[in-house]
Amino acid sequence: MKKFMNEAGSLAADSLDGFVGAHDDLVAFGQDRKHVRRRVLSPGKVAIIAGGGAGHEPMHVGFIGKGMLDAACTGHVFTSPTPDQILGAIRETDNGAGVLLIVKNYDGDLMNFEMAAEMAVSDGGHRIETLIVNDDIAVERTARGTGRRGVAGTLVVEKIVGAAAEAGLDLFSLKAVGESAIAATRTMGVALKGATVPQTTRETFVLGETEMEVGVGIHGEPGRSRQDIADAATIASLICRQILDDLEPAQGQRILLFVNGLGATPPSELYLMFGLARRFFEAHGLVVCRKLVGTYATSLDMAGMSITVTLLDDASLGLWDAPVHSAALHW
Amino acid sequence: MKKFMNEAGSLAADSLDGFVGAHDDLVAFGQDRKHVRRRVLSPGKVAIIAGGGAGHEPMHVGFIGKGMLDAACTGHVFTSPTPDQILGAIRETDNGAGVLLIVKNYDGDLMNFEMAAEMAVSDGGHRIETLIVNDDIAVERTARGTGRRGVAGTLVVEKIVGAAAEAGLDLFSLKAVGESAIAATRTMGVALKGATVPQTTRETFVLGETEMEVGVGIHGEPGRSRQDIADAATIASLICRQILDDLEPAQGQRILLFVNGLGATPPSELYLMFGLARRFFEAHGLVVCRKLVGTYATSLDMAGMSITVTLLDDASLGLWDAPVHSAALHW
Incomplete structure (x- = not known):
């Protein structure tokens, strides 16, 4: 194995540190470096949070910015972020309009995002909805198991939902927009x-x-x-x-x-x-x-x-074309 | 060897075809597909043309667009474009303000760009200047041989010179701006x-x-x-x-x-x-x-x-920050 890294255990954290340093005009670490969020949050809009294991960069941290995500939580390599991390991101980005979580369809992610959502609702009175992305057709749709995985199509869902959130849609409308994007x-x-x-x-x-x-x-x-x-x-x-x-x-x-x-x-x-x-x-x-x-x-x-x-239809085309200013997508 | 390719001999051309198709809002093929140029040229400005062997993508075709290059000529893999290709790009982009060629410091590129420049001057009456980028410090500066190679720093030179051209600088001023960027x-x-x-x-x-x-x-x-x-x-x-x-x-x-x-x-x-x-x-x-x-x-x-x-000084900082809209760099 040949990689640019110091220790195997610190690759994810070291890489994230480099990312935030490279894009500190757009993003900042949340409390205790447990998540990354927009440097300046837009008041009044629903917060869009995504996350998952490290090793998929620039997804999701590269999509934080105006017109896309408000925050992203990164776990260790190929490991879900903890409920604690996700809860921290919810607390720092929810300004009263609620939070939409975008989760790739893996058991670990589902479990930890669900746990964080429950804690946020019961302890903090946050309003939370969740989108589960399952775009990978390599896996058959079955009654048993987790089903189709969330892969690169997650970017598309995050872009479309992020644009709709920036346009001022409420939490339930955003969930519907996201479900349409996933279905498409x-x-x-x-x-x-x-x-x-x-x-x-x-x-x-x-x-x-x-x-x-x-x-x-x-x-x-x-x-x-x-x-x-x-x-x-x-x-x-x-x-x-x-x-x-x-x-x-x-x-x-x-x-x-x-x-x-x-x-x-x-x-x-x-x-x-x-x-x-x-x-x-x-x-x-x-x-x-x-x-x-x-x-x-x-x-x-x-x-x-x-x-x-x-x-694409007229609505999703308009949302795709809407301005975005993140580290990895910018137009 | 494992690659996504059809035939070895067509990799460069097939890839370029995909690139132009993916970014046809920004770029178009020149005559006979021998170079790629901006879809819409800016009238009155000095044309900036770069080029080199294929295999370095997105350099240089990814830097074609407002605020950076007007055209790029791509050869076969790791092989200089021909004088004929370069001459075609000069003819299609020079609108009377002259052409600045940006060349990485390799024997083949130097020879073919120089030959194209001579043909453009003698046959077409074009005004041509050339910048030779040699940012690679791995090679010692010596009296003999080609000397230091042009590598990734070429992007920086192209961005700074491209911004200065968009701002309306004349050919000789642009050459000076480029030489300063190369020296830095x-x-x-x-x-x-x-x-x-x-x-x-x-x-x-x-x-x-x-x-x-x-x-x-x-x-x-x-x-x-x-x-x-x-x-x-x-x-x-x-x-x-x-x-x-x-x-x-x-x-x-x-x-x-x-x-x-x-x-x-x-x-x-x-x-x-x-x-x-x-x-x-x-x-x-x-x-x-x-x-x-x-x-x-x-x-x-x-x-x-x-x-x-x-x-960086105030001047080059301003040129780096100036808007650019190419496939690979956009701000």
């Missing part, structure tokens, strides 16, 4: 190399020289299948086809197409995949009217990428 | 894993499991030394010390600190290195008043990062 969003990823977890110094999975993992999760969860590596056009078709089959969009439907790097895949390859995915969806009658390409939701140093599609 | 800028990089060149399917250099290459170039040129890998704080001190010794800044000097990913190093590690570099320079009496962290000047899928410092 699907993601699938593929890895060429597993992530190396600093504490164990081992890869989450080891692929052979000619293998790829299709449908991989952002913690190195196994995907749908391990296959021989193919050319980029074949990989793009494989993933885009799954998304299309799951979303079943109408002809002429407008979409946001988002190609996300998982950590160790360079921009040149992400752009190449974007071009192929765009052609695929256009050939299938969709209108790619918004685009995003970059490394936004990572799995440490995993080599790979994911493709996210969100169906 | 130093970079040094370190690699944990070499880049894999698609055509050869081999790494540019192969490091052992516990080795790092200090002072690496962006084409996998050998660095100053191959050393045992160290913790991040040691690596940061090692590089920052070299930069400090080379720049010899005054106490209280304001600097821009830029930590750049070389392709396969994730944001979490880049932010960690930024935090350490910032502390180093602050402990040595400098004022880190502007910051940039991200993957901007890559070497394909090389794992590693570089640290760039630019000494």
Whole structure:
């Protein structure tokens, strides 16, 4: 394992320290450095808080700022933040309009965010609602278990909900906006190399020289299948086809197409995949009217990428286009 | 070798196609797809053109836009664009105010940009000036050979010169602004894993499991030394010390600190290195008043990062802060 780090145990905290130092015009540490929040909160609006394990940077701290998140709580690598951390963020950002928590669909995150919400309601009288993002179509929808994971599509939900909150929507309306965005969003990823977890110094999975993992999760969860590596056009078709089959969009439907790097895949390859995915969806009658390409939701140093599609209507298009000023997204 | 690509020979072109498709609100292909330029040129200003081999994305195409470049010419992977390509970009962007070429200091680039400039002057009557960026302190200044290479600091030069051009400076004034920015800028990089060149399917250099290459170039040129890998704080001190010794800044000097990913190093590690570099320079009496962290000047899928410092004065600070709207830099 080769990483730029001091000790395995301090990688997450050291990285967060660097992040806050690099963007101290936008963000600040909350109390005891347990969360990161906007330097200046907007009065009167619902607070939007997200969080999860470290190792997915810039998600979520990179999305803190006007038009997106108010705060984010980061745990250790691939480990949920504690209820205590989340409660602190709620207390520091709720100005009376309530708090919307955006949670990726993992057992640990669900449990800790739910516990924090209960404490905030019972002890502090906060009004709390929760959105659970589950955009990863690699996992089948089943009656048992947690179901589909939350992955890169979480960015889209945070952007749309954040814009709606900035526009002054109330807590319940925001929850409805978020649920629509979640219902309209699907993601699938593929890895060429597993992530190396600093504490164990081992890869989450080891692929052979000619293998790829299709449908991989952002913690190195196994995907749908391990296959021989193919050319980029074949990989793009494989993933885009799954998304299309799951979303079943109408002809002429407008979409946001988002190609996300998982950590160790360079921009040149992400752009190449974007071009192929765009052609695929256009050939299938969709209108790619918004685009995003970059490394936004990572799995440490995993080599790979994911493709996210969100169906857009006039409302969500307007919210996507609304100004955002965070470290990782800015327009 | 594992990459998202179709054929080795088409990686650069396929990637560029994806880039232009993803950012078609900002950029368009020039004639015969030989260069990329702003979708809408600003009348009356000096045209700023950069270029070089592919494999360094988002440099330079990601810097095309208002406040930065007017056009960029990309060659094959790690190969200079041809004089023909550069001449085409000059013809399509010069509106009478002249053209400033920004060239990284490599033999192939120097030769082809010089040839294009000569053709543009003699055949087309264009007024051309050239800036040669040589920020890489890993190479000693010597009387023989090409000397110091142009690496990530090229971004800083392009941003400062681009802002000055947008403000209406004439060609000769812009060249002076650029030369000041070059004189104020130093970079040094370190690699944990070499880049894999698609055509050869081999790494540019192969490091052992516990080795790092200090002072690496962006084409996998050998660095100053191959050393045992160290913790991040040691690596940061090692590089920052070299930069400090080379720049010899005054106490209280304001600097821009830029930590750049070389392709396969994730944001979490880049932010960690930024935090350490910032502390180093602050402990040595400098004022880190502007910051940039991200993957901007890559070497394909090389794992590693570089640290760039630019000494700032009121003029360059104002130019750095001026609005920019490109695919990779936007404020």
